[in-house]
Amino acid sequence: MSIETNTPDLLELELGIPRFILWFVMLPVLPITLIGLANLIGGEFLTALVLLVGLNGAFIAGYIALSERTRLRLDAGTGLASITRTSRLGTRRRDYPLEALDSAELDRSHTAREDRSTSKVVLVFRDTRPATRVTLSRWSVSGDGPALVANDINAWLRRHFGDEATAPGRHLSD
Template identity: 85%
Template sequence: MSIETNTPDLLELELGIPRFILWFVMLPVLPVTLIGLANLIGGEFLTALVLLIGLNGAFVAGYIALSERTRLRLDAGSGLVSITRTSRLGMRQWDYPLEVLDSAELDRSHTSQESRTTSKVMLVFRNTRPATRVALSRWGVSGDGPGQIANRINAWLRHHSGDETSAPTHRLSS
């Protein structure tokens, strides 16, 4: 997560996996390609096909899936909440009225080991019943990063609405 702008009228932040991790995903492509080419030259067509197309295809698909970045923009001037998702396959943007954004909350999921939980940040819009929840990312993350993001969004919303004395409005859901 990186905060681009944090003023009373504008909050912009970007969520995405750090770029150096994406390089580690693509690191095995060169050796697998070389081994696949060696198999192709050696006459092992099926093995070469599995390595060159199958395994390298899996690495590239993983890179594309993990390279998605989400940009959140809360703009008091225009009265809009903009969520922009950018990946190697294109860009999508959704706009919502800022006045119906209630809060940010965490959606927690437990893995097979109860000691490991992952969380993702959900924006809660009160204009529908039940409230509409929009995930900021497709995957959950362990650690305190999602909580910090939710707290930052909720603090900006409290400041924007002029309600500085209220308690944080995000909830933890199971």
């Protein structure tokens, strides 16, 4: 999670799993491929098929799922809140009216141990009833990263909208 630009007219941030973690996900692919090829050469077709297609397929599917990066752009000049999701399968972009963006909140989930929770950032748009809630990432993380991102978004909204942020119907919650 990193903030690219934070000016009074533009907030750009990117959320994604660090690249070095993605490399660790792909690390087992090479040895599994070599073992699978050795089994194929040795005549163990079914074992080679399980290794080459099954296990490598699972690692590659995990890599594709985890490689998704989300870019949020709050642009006062265009009046748009743009969410661009980029993965190995392509790019998707959704634009929302910036004036409809009410706040950024945390969606918390608790694990079996109550002292550990994970969270992800959710944008709340007030132009629909019930409010439209857009999750910025598909995964939840522990730590204070999501809270810091939500606080940065809410602080930018307060600066941008000024006194409107305290007007009825406009609730900015951290």
